[in-house]
Amino acid sequence: MKTLSLLSLVSFLSFQSLPPALQPPSLEGLEPEVAAQLRDARALLDALQTEAAPPEELADAYGELGRLYHAYGLAEAAAPAYANAAAQAPKDFRWPYYLGHLEQAAGRLAEAETSYRKALELQPGFLPAWVHLGEVLLAGNRPDEAERILKEVLASSPKDAAARAVLGEVALSRRQYREAVEHLETALAAAPDADRLHHPLAMAYRGLGDVDKAREHLSKAGRVGVRPADPLMDELAQLRQGEMAHLLRGRVAFRFGRFADAAAEFRKAVEARPDSVPARINLGAALTQTGDRKGAVSQFQEALKIAPDNGTAHFNLALLLVQDGYDTEAVKHLEEAIRIEPRDGAAHLELAQLLERTGRPAAALIHYEKAAGLLPQDERAWMGPANLLVRMERYREALEVLEAAHGNLPASGRVTYGLARLLAAAPDPALRNGKRALDLALKVHSARGTAADAETVALALAESGRCDEAAEWQRNAVEAAHREGPPDRVPAMEKELTRYETGAPCRPGG
């Protein structure tokens, strides 16, 4: 990377003083595989020291030990190991680079800067180090220097999303919103998964006065950031062994939808510790996603043999059993899940739906009520019982459920629609309220505008005695129903239209 001159490397401090003594961490409580890995690495170093091995071999042994400590989050132990590695092999850029990472993470910005600069002196073409140096400079409120360095990174690698993201941040810090937009849009184009960047981008648009655009990006903002392609840090992550490491890697793969990779990692976690319940449950979940239902069932059953009181295993197994038609077995597992965790709203909801489907409406209503209390933001927990109560002709209770649902989910089209419909056309006329039904129906129609929504407006108008307007809305509804298809509902709608056109009284069911 010729554009990055060593002249920019100011305040460089070399590793000339004696390296610090190693600080071996306690291995107590670590997974056996992890403890063994750390012990072996230390034993190798000790053996090399005893036989007075050449410096480059010693450096590798110190460095490997440091990397292992680093990979397992044992930063206090990793730092002296890297410093010793650097002392043995002062021309190897990896050790100051890794040390820089540790220092950056600990907020020791001056030390991190020194380490990154040292690494870059040895390996000027290693882009990730430049990006991290830029981050450190920005964190130290030195945006000009950060910008200079990151722009040179771009000169060498114009699509580097990480460098663009930091430059976007620099621009935001200066309130240069147009420039921030440019950098962040470019970063997102290069790394579309980095949905966290939508937030600073939204702030840049807000700064430009474009609130709509800002909101659009906020709605896309997530937690995935961007980092430079970094083979050294990737190697570090691969050093981790044992159940927890595989679980962690598997969860990351699962989160990104790489289910086969996730299953492979979870399988390794099971191999590392066959009695691990989390490993088996995660493997079951990943296998479900890959379509291997039989394998998934087997993992959940194994998990339950090890931990019969694991609610998650019961729940997940129940879902698979339902799909395979084993309703009775599924009910048992859901009941177990609820016995174990009475506040498991999802289990209550699944059980309610299953009980309803298998002809036990009274029992279903009990679990729907629990589910609505525990998952007040879940539409299904409200609409399930409301529809069931309507089918049971318990309209007043259905109305109460829908009112409560509307209180919790005022923006839900489905809930508002259901409430409007019942207020307009409940078979019990005492429950009707044409004016309120109309307000709600218009609201949901303006948001969704389907044939059914137009029909609800017509119903509400009819209930209010406004037959001509009802007819007009019903005509629109019929037209929309033709457009939306299938046309099965049209004859019934046209029949209603005729009634409205006949004039008052045109109340539904009247």
Place this chain on the structure above:
Amino acid sequence: MAAADLFVDVAAQSGLDFVHFNGATGELYFPEMMGQGGALLDYDNDGDLDAYFVQGAMLGPGKSPVPVPRGRLYRNDVSLHFVDVTEKSGLDARGGYGMGAATGDIDNDGWVDLYLTNYGSNRMYRNNGDGTFTDVTQRTGTGYPRWSVGAAFFDMDRDGWLDLYVANYVDFSVEKNPKCYAASSRRDYCGPADFPPQPHTLYRNRGDGTFEDVTARAGIRQPGPGLGVIAFDADRDGWTDVYVANDGAPAFLWMNQKDGTFRDDALLAGAAVNRRGQPEAGMGVTAGDFDADGDEDIFRTHLTGETNTLYVNDGTGLFEDRSTETGAAQGSLPFTSFGTRWFDYDNDGWLDLFITSGAVRLPLPQTDQLYRNVGGRLEEVAGAVSGAPAVGRGAAFGDVDNDGDTDVLVFYNNGPARLLMNQAGNRRPWTGVDLGGALGARVEVRRSGAPALWRRVHTDGSYASASDPRVLAGLGGKEMTTVRIHWPGGKVEEWRGLPTGRYILRGNQQ
């Protein structure tokens, strides 16, 4: 004066012998690590601040120490000598695992009342005005039963009665204590992401000694792992808004819609996540006019590896993360910080910051920090706070010895509290305003040749703690011309010719 003399711990010699007990048994129950705060309050209306200390308990099976630890109330006698009056006061907070305290006069009788948050049922205590309290939890209906940490009294509807926002945390249960692991694979405390976040609670004061849970009606719907909470007028429209620091999740900024409802607009407002779009582990929070432009800016404390974050208000309720540019970020990365507050420790007219810290992963003890505000730029004052590193959590602020500067009562997890007496502030001119606990009132201190000082009457903010409601404004060497009181109901009152160097008492005039 050497920096080390700025704040001196006098807890032991003043009779504050409270020691927090977190009940840790090695089972790694999450609440053990999250405690705890307390309050500075003048419960006996004798003109000086008394102290309440929140206490932990034994979680799960285990032998509790004898006597059973309990929250304690200490009366401040004239000579800064504290006497334990818990037994006499009727405050018996046993039965829950104490987390925090909030104070306010819920019945407008002129005596400050006390609300305690718990892992377990929260408690409301009414001050009887004779040195005793009555548990009115049941009568007021404010006993949220699960896990709450922060709470804030404020007048949401400007009816002259204090309402209550309670920030609830996560759905943890001792019975289902999951096993969590550090990167090293060693078992460790779980974090907030390991549990479902809880919905928060808003109670409206009916003015008849009871409260109504208006959470759903007010639109406070989405759950969040809430810790610190502060009520202030973010957009200066005369209606109090609520800001909640969520732990590891975007913060809430509940904007008061003036009709009994609130709308969270923290994301667009730029105060939900940091500049990079990352949600941070929000613990403590404070709002104050740090840059002397008449609006309130938000400062939040976070976990090790994250900076503390300063959101600067543009006066309309839109915020910008200026942590790095203002110096708030620098020096914060190594700390896990909790209790904090904007306060003018040296009475120079600029709001400074005190921050208490303690890690949640070993090693736990950390040092407390003081940042001096130099014309809008924050600079850490090294060595300003006496005492060895400890596990800081809550912090309450107030002029304990009525000498015209702000002292700090710091609550440390599983250790003794410290009463840090300010040795520097009263050397500069100041004025004090005591509005009888009219929370939300804004005090505008006009000075010749300098911007007005805007201060708010509040007890909330920090972490799980309640502070002195009196306003203490350092005049920064300028002459005070007038003082305007902007009462929460909208009335503005102006005072002229006031003396400095003393507290001006004015009853609640709402």
